[in-house]
Amino acid sequence: MAKNVISDFDMTLTRFAFNGKRCPTCHNILDNSRLINDECKLKELLNTYYPIEIDSTRSVEEKLPLMVEWWTKAHELLIEQKIKKDALALAVRESEAMLRDGYEFFFNHLHEHSIPLLIFSAGIGDILEEVIRQAGVFHSNVNVFSNYMDFDELVEDRRQSYLDSYDIVLIKDETLEVPNAIVRFLTGNE
């Protein structure tokens, strides 16, 4: 039987608090860093929307559009900050984010047993990956499904790193023809 482990990230794989102090989410890591200026209102968004996220009297249907509204507004604010990709690692290193105690066993054991770990997160994929990487457990069985930042670098600059990292790289292809061919193959052309 195929096994997968599915998890979310912020406050699930990372700690909620340490020594009585709240630990940051991916968004908070950026917000608390030197990459964001004081005028950026991410904290105000957190104060508005986090109570809604954890409000057990509201239904999922009620919360969903508000959560989308939250991350849409947050991402618009982040775009204005013109963050450089290279600076993310330092922001994570200087942050107080930490994986939960016992993370080494969790990540290493799944890797040793070739069990895929699928992480779904409403956080920021680039930051999330960096937290796991800096903890030394970003193994090949870890797959992250999250929002990623799109940096204004020239496509040419990134082409080689994509070619090195992925089996298939689509360039100037606005269709889903290749993914659809793979999906058809996986489902036996049904």
Ligand SMILES: Nc1ccn([C@@H]2O[C@H](COP(=O)(O)O)[C@@H](O)[C@H]2O)c(=O)n1
């Ligand atoms: N703009 C935002 C959006 C979300 N958050 C918090 O990040 C958490 C992501 O959690 P996952 O379990 O999906 O990894 C989410 O629960 C929000 O509390 C944020 O801080 N800022």
